[in-house]
Amino acid sequence: MSKKEEIKHKYSYKSTIKKKYNLTDYQIDQAIEKGLIKDYRYVPNPHYSSKKSLIINSQELLQHLEEIRKLEKYSEGEKKKRKEYNKRSRKVSQISFYCPLCDAKIRPLKDSYTRDAVLNDTMDYENAKKVVIVTHFRHKHTNYDIIRKDRREFINYLEQKYKEQKIEIYKLQYFLEYEDKLKELLKNEKTEEAIELAKKYGLLPPNFSKEEYDRIALKIKKMYGLS
Numbered sequence: 001m002s003k004k005e006e007i008k009h010k011y012s013y014k015s016t017i018k019k020k021y022n023l024t025d026y027q028i029d030q031a032i033e034k035g036l037i038k039d040y041r042y043v044p045n046p047h048y049s050s051k052k053s054l055i056i057n058s059q060e061l062l063q064h065l066e067e068i069r070k071l072e073k074y075s076e077g078e079k080k081k082r083k084e085y086n087k088r089s090r091k092v093s094q095i096s097f098y099c100p101l102c103d104a105k106i107r108p109l110k111d112s113y114t115r116d117a118v119l120n121d122t123m124d125y126e127n128a129k130k131v132v133i134v135t136h137f138r139h140k141h142t143n144y145d146i147i148r149k150d151r152r153e154f155i156n157y158l159e160q161k162y163k164e165q166k167i168e169i170y171k172l173q174y175f176l177e178y179e180d181k182l183k184e185l186l187k188n189e190k191t192e193e194a195i196e197l198a199k200k201y202g203l204l205p206p207n208f209s210k211e212e213y214d215r216i217a218l219k220i221k222k223m224y225g226l227s
């Protein structure tokens with residue numbers, strides 16, 4: 001056996017060991033610190049040349065495995081972080097819902113104000129969840145995004161609204177000037193559509209109205225200085 005092969009045979013990467021024996025970084029760090037693992041070394045990382053990887057004598061590790069397993073799994077800092085993380089995910093799961101159309105659990109978007117407000121305890125779960133449901137339905141289960149993001153679709157939509165006498169001709173003629181207002185019209189209409197659809201699937205109370213949604217949405221907007 002060549003020296004290189006011998007090393008390969010005798011030592012295992014820390015990542016492999018962690019997986020194979022269900023150990024944590026902190027347990028391995030402590031095992032080294034306490035001298036339970038004495039035969040280890042750092043080698044160039046096979047994936048990142050700038051980093052080093054820890055390799056450990058797996059025979060020696062096996063001899064002390066039970067002892068190493070009894071060591072604390074996480075450092076105080078890690079424990080605090082995990083606790084905080086779990087607390088946050090519990091809050092987020094309170095305002096997540098199962099969407100039957102997507103057949104998936106829908107969580108609020110990471111950058112959403114609603115999620116932020118709930119994480120900061122400035123908004124109750126019940127209202128926040130309603131916003132998450134309506135927002136998801138508006139974006140995913142109406143053609144809101146298709147119309148909003150495509151100029152031609154948007155113009156077609158506006159012409160249709162003109163025919164239905166929902167907008168005045170001057171707003172169409174001075175389209176650019178009224179663009180924001182017209183987009184608001186689209187948003188309002190698609191929000192209503194989203195609410196009705198979500199109700200059909202029993203995700204919102206039957207008496208939930210667009211006005212109620214607007215009240216909640218306005219509260220969030222004010223909270224973040226958007227209105």
Ligand SMILES: [Zn+2]
Pocket residue numbers: 099100101102103106136140141
């Ligand atoms: Zn969906």
